[in-house]
Amino acid sequence: MPAPAIEPIRRQGRPLLRLGLAAYSFRQLLNLSRTPPTMTLDGFIDLAATMPFDAVELTEYYFPQTTPAYLAGLKGRCTRLGLDVSGTAIRSDFCVNNAGRLKMEIDHCKRWVEHTSRLGGKTIRIFGGTVAKNDKEDRARRQCIDAIQECCAYAGQFGIFLALENHGGITGTAEQMLALVRAIKSDWFGVNLDTGNFHSKDPYADLARLAPYAVVTQVKTEIRRAGRKAEEADLKRLVQMLRTANYRGYLVLEYEAAEDAKTAVPRHARILREMCG
Known part of the structure; x- marks a missing residue:
């Protein structure tokens, strides 16, 4: 019997925020198009261990290979340094209006379930995708729901959660997100x-609507309201929002602002550590 449509997550205990660092924060250095890249995932893990983080989030874009031996090496490195692998982050598009491509997207997600399990991760960040030209959002949404449910059925065999990101396209607004989230069983x-x-005009209000459904949170140091330039995020407000939702999970710093990540990430790590305890 399928699970009922998702409801806000009921969490026992008090709010608990564990601090993580996303590999994407150092995307310029990890870029595999450079020969060789300035930083490897091993180097990223070593760097994270010098800062007050509990975990790392490993982004698929920066894996030079996914052999069992390589994944085991990354997991072992994290273990020796006292870091969890909170999860992985992959690129996906479940809105594609082509059966062959959709199967490729689903198969790709399932492969990363296996990889994430080998790494000891708990979640996989996924994207919903973008509605193709000449397609209809209702059709794309139904397909997206079915595809995610198929992938979740596989992920559950490994104890892995699939976590849908609010990432533009069919997940660009709180209403679009909720239409998907509340339908997935x-x-x-x-x-x-x-x-x-x-x-939107009030991103904080939109985030608060989704917080009760969160299994992982990526925190940015900036927000951008509709029609306005980027502004510094109110990190204290974001942390309080998660506490109000009784969130228990990873708060992963995904740094994207203009300042060099090598100086900005350590500073924001200290700020977030003070807030999270």
């Missing part, structure tokens, strides 16, 4: 709450 599904990806 799986115990292994939740939201990857990205605090920088709602661009």
